[in-house]
Amino acid sequence: MDLFERIRLLSETNSLPHAVIFEGERAKEFSEFFAKTAVCEGENKPCGVCRHCIKAQKGVHPDIINLEPEGKTKNYKVDFVRNIKSDSYVLPNEADAKVYIFNDAENISTVSQNALLKVLEEPPKSVVFVINCKEKTNLLDTVISRATVFICEDEELEKISEETFNIIKTAVLQSEYDLLSLLHSYSSDKQELLRICDELVFSLRLLYRAKVKESDFEEYSEVLDKLTLNRILNAIDILTNTKKDIMQNKAVKIVVARTCIKLKNTLGR
Ligand SMILES: [Zn+2]
Known part of the structure; x- marks a missing residue:
């Protein structure tokens, strides 16, 4: 933990x-x-x-x-x-x-x-x-x-998986529709959806730390340049609530759609 x-x-x-x-x-x-x-x-x-x-x-x-x-x-x-x-x-x-x-x-x-x-x-x-x-x-x-x-130790910054970076990049740079089509593929399997939420939270925390360190993370710069620390934290909160909704058996498609809207509003402003 x-x-x-x-x-x-x-x-x-x-x-x-x-x-x-x-x-x-x-x-x-x-x-x-x-x-x-x-x-x-x-x-x-x-x-x-x-x-x-x-x-x-x-x-x-x-x-x-x-x-x-x-x-x-x-x-x-x-x-x-x-x-x-x-x-x-x-x-x-x-x-x-x-x-x-x-x-x-x-x-x-x-x-x-x-x-x-x-x-x-x-x-x-x-x-x-x-x-x-x-x-x-x-x-x-x-x-x-x-x-x-x-x-609060500063561990080595790990790599963000291509799968999650692609989702974050879509939220930041593309339309809500693009984000929804991307996340749609996870909505048929609850476990898969929980997994991707966890990985997204993990990746966002890495991005947060990359931003705090202000060092050169060229591979993430197109996304990092557009984000503020608060918006990253907000996105983490959104995904944590999404996980909770899924675990409370709320209708998955609606939860995914709502998450896309919120993520787009937070990350892609
Ligand atoms: Zn609060």
């Missing part, structure tokens, strides 16, 4: 932790996913379509507070942390949860961490603290022990 699935599972069982540390190259990516999951009001969080998900994707959700370290030392000043602490007792604006993300927190000073300790131990109801860092070596044991730690 990958980290995305683990976060989804925690959310489904109502056990999202109130303090989390994401450590590693992909820490920011997972922080965003986690925050979106925490504020989402749809089913199968993050659903990607509710008002909270949409605001989160645009980076304008008032209850997801992205914090950045200051100055050359990349520290979070102690006064700043104290302000965050008192702010966390104010109820969320729109969502049922309020998420504070300390980005790039690898250099946060001991004093500032100590200022956070108490609130990490007993966070106000509905508040989530997310710390992301490349390495947690400078984080205090007392901070680490109050949080759930997730390791």
Whole structure:
């Protein structure tokens, strides 16, 4: 099970932790996913379509507070942390949860961490603290022990299969009709359809990472140039919901048609 699935599972069982540390190259990516999951009001969080998900994707959700370290030392000043602490007792604006993300927190000073300790131990109801860092070596044991730690390693970027790339390319560059004719061939076999959904999600996550890395992925560039990170995430949410619909035995042809429309709207704008 990958980290995305683990976060989804925690959310489904109502056990999202109130303090989390994401450590590693992909820490920011997972922080965003986690925050979106925490504020989402749809089913199968993050659903990607509710008002909270949409605001989160645009980076304008008032209850997801992205914090950045200051100055050359990349520290979070102690006064700043104290302000965050008192702010966390104010109820969320729109969502049922309020998420504070300390980005790039690898250099946060001991004093500032100590200022956070108490609130990490007993966070106000509905508040989530997310710390992301490349390495947690400078984080205090007392901070680490109050949080759930997730390791987000950057694995080698694998190849996207020709079959799935062709579908994604069609969604991005061609018409809805082309996409529908392509996916139609999968609608007679439920298992086959579930398989292709899984592979599409996997490929979209690879594209997401290729985009984040901003390195030269010439083979995917015609598609990557046209996509934004949010649109890729949205497409992943759409396919996750498609899988759920198929498993709930909804009429496959309708599910496929609806998926095509949504994918085209998201990826092919
Ligand atoms: Zn949602």
